[in-house]
Every structure is written in C-alpha cells, then in structure tokens.
Amino acid sequence: MLAHNSHLEADLLVLGAGMAGLTAAASACSQGARVVLVEKGAAVGGSALYAGYVWTAAGYETMREVNPAGDPALARVVVEGLEPGLDWIRSLGVAVGPEVVVLGYGAGHATDMAGYLGACVTLVRRHGVVLTGATAERLLHDADGVHGAVVRTVDGELTVASRATMLATGGFGGDPELRAQRIHPRARNLALRANPGSTGDGLRLGLAAGAAFAGERAGFYGHLIPSGVAYDDPLEFVTLTFYHSEHGVLLNLDGRRFVDETLGDHLNALAVLDQPDARALSICDERVHRQWMLTPYVAGAEAPDKFRLAYRRGARAAIAEDLAELESLPEEWGYPGPAARDALNAFNEECREGSPTPARRLDGEPLLDPPYYVIELVPAITNTWGGLRIDERARVLGPDGAPIAGLLAAGADAGGLYERAYGGGLAAGLTFGLRAAQTALPIGARS
Numbered sequence: 001m002l003a004h005n006s007h008l009e010a011d012l013l014v015l016g017a018g019m020a021g022l023t024a025a026a027s028a029c030s031q032g033a034r035v036v037l038v039e040k041g042a043a044v045g046g047s048a049l050y051a052g053y054v055w056t057a058a059g060y061e062t063m064r065e066v067n068p069a070g071d072p073a074l075a076r077v078v079v080e081g082l083e084p085g086l087d088w089i090r091s092l093g094v095a096v097g098p099e100v101v102v103l104g105y106g107a108g109h110a111t112d113m114a115g116y117l118g119a120c121v122t123l124v125r126r127h128g129v130v131l132t133g134a135t136a137e138r139l140l141h142d143a144d145g146v147h148g149a150v151v152r153t154v155d156g157e158l159t160v161a162s163r164a165t166m167l168a169t170g171g172f173g174g175d176p177e178l179r180a181q182r183i184h185p186r187a188r189n190l191a192l193r194a195n196p197g198s199t200g201d202g203l204r205l206g207l208a209a210g211a212a213f214a215g216e217r218a219g220f221y222g223h224l225i226p227s228g229v230a231y232d233d234p235l236e237f238v239t240l241t242f243y244h245s246e247h248g249v250l251l252n253l254d255g256r257r258f259v260d261e262t263l264g265d266h267l268n269a270l271a272v273l274d275q276p277d278a279r280a281l282s283i284c285d286e287r288v289h290r291q292w293m294l295t296p297y298v299a300g301a302e303a304p305d306k307f308r309l310a311y312r313r314g315a316r317a318a319i320a321e322d323l324a325e326l327e328s329l330p331e332e333w334g335y336p337g338p339a340a341r342d343a344l345n346a347f348n349e350e351c352r353e354g355s356p357t358p359a360r361r362l363d364g365e366p367l368l369d370p371p372y373y374v375i376e377l378v379p380a381i382t383n384t385w386g387g388l389r390i391d392e393r394a395r396v397l398g399p400d401g402a403p404i405a406g407l408l409a410a411g412a413d414a415g416g417l418y419e420r421a422y423g424g425g426l427a428a429g430l431t432f433g434l435r436a437a438q439t440a441l442p443i444g445a446r447s
C-alpha cells in the first residue's frame with residue numbers, strides 16, 4: 001500500500017463498512033488485493049450489526065414467484081450464491097446455525113453477525129487500511145471511468161486512487177427527501193429501523209458518475225411498528241416490530257381491509273404506506289395473540305409480548321372484550337368504530353364461507369376468539385430496494401447498459417434485485433460483496 005499524508009493507492013476502495021462492504025473488503029484482502037475500506041460511522045457494521053439471519057428464497061423458482069418483477073439474473077446470483085457465501089462465513093471461524101424457515105418461503109441460518117463483521121474487519125486491518133469516521137464525498141471520474149474517491153476524515157481531505165471503487169453505503173433509507181422522491185411522497189415521514197448513516201451517499205455518487213437508477217417505486221424493506229412510540233433505540237428495532245400483522249386484520253381510516261395481510265408484514269408495510277395518512281388499525285384475536293404474537297417470528301428469536309410493551313409505551317392500543325366493543329374506538333384515533341366492527345363481522349363471515357375479500361392466501365381463519373387486540377401501526381423503513389443498476393458481477397451500469405469502468409456497487413446501494421418483494425438483505429450484501437471482490441481482483445490474483 002503506497003501511502004502519503006493525504007493520498008492512498010489501492011486495488012479496491014470500498015465505501016461503506018456494512019454487510020456488502022466488509023464482505024467485499026475482507027474477501028479481496030484474503031486473495032491478495034490492496035484494499036482501503038472507508039466507513040462514515042464511528043464504528044463498522046452498518047445495519048448488518050442489528051441483523052441475525054442470513055437467508056434467501058428457498059430456490060430460484062420460489063424467488064421468481066415471490067419477486068416476479070425483480071431482475072432474474074441478479075436474483076439467481078443471490079439464490080445460488082448463498083451456500084458458497086455461508087461457506088465463506090464459516091471459513092472465518094464464525095458460528096452459523098442450522099437451517100430455519102424464514103417468512104414462510106425462505107431458508108436461512110442464524111449467524112453470529114458481530115463475529116462475522118469483526119472477523120472481516122480484522123482481516124482488512126491486517127492486510128489493508130480501515131478508516132472510520134470518514135465519509136466518501138466525491139468520486140474521481142472522467143471519460144475512462146472511476147479512479148477512486150475523495151474522502152473527508154477528521155484530519156482533512158484524503159484522496160484514494162484505486163483500480164476499482166465499490167459503493168456499499170447501505171441505500172437511502174435514512175434520507176427523507178430521497179425517500180419521498182423515489183418511493184412515495186408519504187415515505188418522507190417514515191420511521192427508520194436501521195443505521196442512521198445510510199443517507200443515499202452511494203446513490204448520489206453513482207448517479208454523478210453516470211450510473212442508471214434501477215427500481216423506480218420498487219419500494220423498501222420494512223415492517224409495521226406501533227404509532228406514537230419512540231423508535232430510536234436499535235435494541236428495540238425487533239422488539240417493537242409487529243411481524244404478526246400478517247395473521248390479523250388491517251383496517252384503513254375508512255374501517256376497510258385493503259390488502260391480503262397474510263403475504264407478509266414486510267409487504268403490509270408497503271400497503272399501509274399507500275393508505276391515507278399511512279396508518280392502519282391491526283386487529284387480532286386471542287388465538288393469533290397466543291399462536292403468533294407470543295411465539296418467535298423465526299425459530300430461535302426472542303418473543304416478548306409486543307402488544308403489552310407497546311401499550312405501556314403509550315401506543316394507540318386497546319383490548320376489546322368482543323367485536324361489538326370496536327364500535328367505541330376512541331374518537332381521536334380517527335377510525336369509524338361501527339365500520340370497524342362491521343368489517344370484522346363481515347371478515348369472519350367471509351372466512352367461514354372461504355372467500356374473504358381481499359383474499360387471504362396463507363391464513364384464512366376467522367378471528368372468533370376474544371379478547372381482541374387492537375393497535376394502530378405505521379410502516380418503518382430498513383432498506384431501500386431501488387438503487388444503482390448493476391450486473392451479475394456487481395459492475396455499475398450506465399443508462400445504455402454498459403458498465404462504468406472501475407465502479408462497483410452491492411447491498412442496498414444496488415437496485416433491481418427486489419421489486420415490492422424481499423428475499424434477504426444480508427444475503428444480497430454477502431453474495432454481491434463476494435462478486436464485487438472477484439471483479440475487482442488484480443488480473444494475476446483472479447482464479
């Protein structure tokens with residue numbers, strides 16, 4: 001590594017040290033590349049530090065079924081790259097648990113993420129350079145492509161010249177303006193359930209270098225959380241997530257169902273964003289409470305009583321002894337009580353007849369077992385799905401479909417993989433992080 005005070009040279013410059021960035025940097029280092037890894041936060045890890053399950057759809061056909069509008073070639077990289085990716089994680093001595101089912105259609109493994117991210121950064125520190133508290137501000141690019149970046153550190157400006165530069169800044173979930181522009185005008189006010197540093201830097205840098213955007217209005221990965229409750233402690237991101245909305249009923253401000261809730265809480269988050277005021281009332285009965293709310297969402301996860309926790313925190317929540325009590329929903333919530341009661345009675349009747357509207361693909365059971373747990377939920381965002389257009393080698397593409405020389409992207413900075421559907425964020429960062437490293441290796445080092 002050639003180093004002067006304000007100048008470094010590398011084979012691979014990685015911007016962002018979360019799942020995708022650490023994976024690429026560590027893999028490239030392990031194959032002999034000179035790597036500089038730049039992280040904006042005080043510590044490495046990004047949102048990956050809060051995550052636990054490395055998973056994707058259980059097979060390519062399943063991925064196409066749940067994510068039909070996503071780019072098939074990118075989807076194949078994730079599905080077929082998962083097992084080799086897990087082998088790479090295991091090769092670093094990191095604990096990977098047995099296979100579990102995720103979201104009904106996925107398969108994956110509880111993985112020691114702190115262990116994995118720590119092992120990656122140790123590797124990069126040993127063989128390359130890791131800069132924290134450093135923000136990539138500008139790419140060095142000309143007609144021949146991208147040649148590195150200018151990075152702002154506590155000590156001033158640093159120029160890193162590099163054969164390949166990888167954008168791995170975690171998407172734009174943390175930027176209200178970009179969310180409003182690229183997802184939905186109401187997405188401006190979404191709560192964030194992710195690291196706060198992923199504010200679209202990679203997207204801006206890539207677009208300025210001539211990249212194309214993939215996945216306009218593709219949506220985002222997120223979940224439903226109680227309205228009106230502080231949601232800024234990362235340790236509570238999972239505890240206060242109402243995954244089991246998929247077994248209850250969601251009503252909008254007209255007191256009407258508007259989605260097949262059973263397809264997944266992550267899709268319910270998108271559907272609620274489309275509703276007036278981007279809020280909805282979730283109603284479950286005692287069966288759902290016992291069978292789903294009080295059991296882990298994924299095998300091995302914790303299962304606190306989220307309803308009671310949210311209630312204690314001042315959420316708009318109530319327990320109704322029977323459906324008739326829904327009539328007297330607090331007026332200030334804004335939902336028509338009689339309409340809500342009628343909607344639940346009609347839902348139960350339709351379920352008995354086997355034809356609820358909207359249909360219920362995965363749980364067509366009526367809600368007949370009082371009491372009823374009523375809570376207002378709003379969407380919160382983890383990752384964006386739109387991003388820089390890439391190919392299977394993680395090369396960033398221009399509007400003409402040609403790669404921009406020297407520029408790579410992976411993880412949530414890359415778009416096109418998921419369109420209003422989800423097949424794992426860690427898996428995307430892992431598989432495309434490994435692809436990016438491979439693409440960036442100096443010719444002599446490539447296998």
Ligand SMILES: Cc1cc2nc3c(=O)[nH]c(=O)nc-3n(C[C@H](O)[C@H](O)[C@H](O)COP(=O)(O)OP(=O)(O)OC[C@H]3O[C@@H](n4cnc5c(N)ncnc54)[C@H](O)[C@@H]3O)c2cc1C
Pocket residue numbers: 015016017018019020021038039040041044045046047048049050051052053054055134135136137168169170171193194195197198199201202237238382383410411412413424425426427429
């Ligand atoms: C609570 C929670 C639970 C989750 N659980 C799971 C799970 O079980 N399974 C799963 O598959 N996914 C899960 N996810 C999602 C998963 O964490 C993300 O999909 C994944 O981390 C995305 O990887 P990434 O590398 O794109 O971004 P990140 O891991 O977020 O990393 C991006 C990094 O880039 C840095 N950065 C931003 N701008 C700059 C800049 N200008 N210069 C330098 N650095 C910059 C950020 O500070 C950050 O450290 C979960 C997320 C959360 C929040």
